[in-house]
Amino acid sequence: MALRHAVLAALLDEELSGYQLVKAFDLGVANFWHAQPQQVYAELTRLEKDGLITGREVVQDTRPNKRLFQVTDAGLAELDHFAVAAAKPSFIRDDLLVKVQAADHIDTRTLVEQLTERAAFARAKADLFDKLLRTMRGDRTEEEFLRHGERIGPYLTCLRGLAFEQGNHDWCERTATILREREGGHAQQ
Amino acid sequence: MALRHAVLAALLDEELSGYQLVKAFDLGVANFWHAQPQQVYAELTRLEKDGLITGREVVQDTRPNKRLFQVTDAGLAELDHFAVAAAKPSFIRDDLLVKVQAADHIDTRTLVEQLTERAAFARAKADLFDKLLRTMRGDRTEEEFLRHGERIGPYLTCLRGLAFEQGNHDWCERTATILREREGGHAQQ
């Protein structure tokens, strides 16, 4: 049930079209949730039907028309309601971890490749988050911004995203190195 | 499709009953995947039907009988096949992050409570992972164990779990502190 609240949270700052939201959710800018395009569109339809957001048609000459959505008071109330409800604990669920768990029983060559690939991906995402953070805080220091900034929610979630991707990167690099050395070292199998 | 491979990976070291597996998946010992009891049982049924695991009945006097499962050669082949296939990137999906994203628009008191609660939970899990790691490596140093240990897969995934929970803990603590200070400071609202 949290996708709807993620959408509401994403719409708090600015009116967005479904397409823009999809971009935010799909292309990793959403550091606090992830969803498929179809999910986002379906959720927008439901949210509007329930009166939690309102859409207005924007006619465009050069592009297909689009609908911009903004959160209603009912939507804000819904977010408030969501915020006081118990949050489920978050779990890691990752194909790569499953593969590493089985590392002693399977061929590790492709696994090492996948780990280095993932490390590079994580690094790219971390860089992106870092840039986002700089943009958000402007010329203020982080401490300054977090103390007195007027909109710190996205900054805080972005910090988590950055730490997560850095953790991903470091672990992937280290794991790849270890597996590579073992493979080369005593040339088992 | 990865639950089945997670189950296979979990059964690599030892024969386990469905109930034991459920414990491993449900109670956080599974640092590489998470699943509900009913999912695990259903998957075991499917895996046995597909010949990837075999179960043997163990009659018990004092307890209900149980079935212990072990991975077959076909199961190992399936794991190999899984390992070379592309892994989907992993995303964070967390109610708490959604709430923090909306932090500037909602009441933060209960949010701060939830953050400190989560921090404590993460700390407990991190401690548990730390103990698991010590048990696995015995009296060897980590470097030693990772270089020459015979079964390092679970150790490596546990390392990721530990880092993840430490990251969770640190972020929750810091975020809670920041929100608390802002609330107290310029007493907005």
Added chain:
DNA sequence: TCTGATTACTCATATCGATGAGTATGGAAG
């Protein structure tokens, strides 16, 4: 001018995952 990328979406279906309830036995704790 044909191709492919980008904007802006919709529909249908399948699989995955979560939730609640239910069954049966034995041992420990009050």
Added chain:
DNA sequence: CTTCCATACTCATCGATATGAGTAATCAGA
């Protein structure tokens, strides 16, 4: 002596998520 907890599962159902295909327009590049 009764209630609760642990073992060891099964069945049913619902919502969430993923996948694949399809529409329709504009613009840039080969």
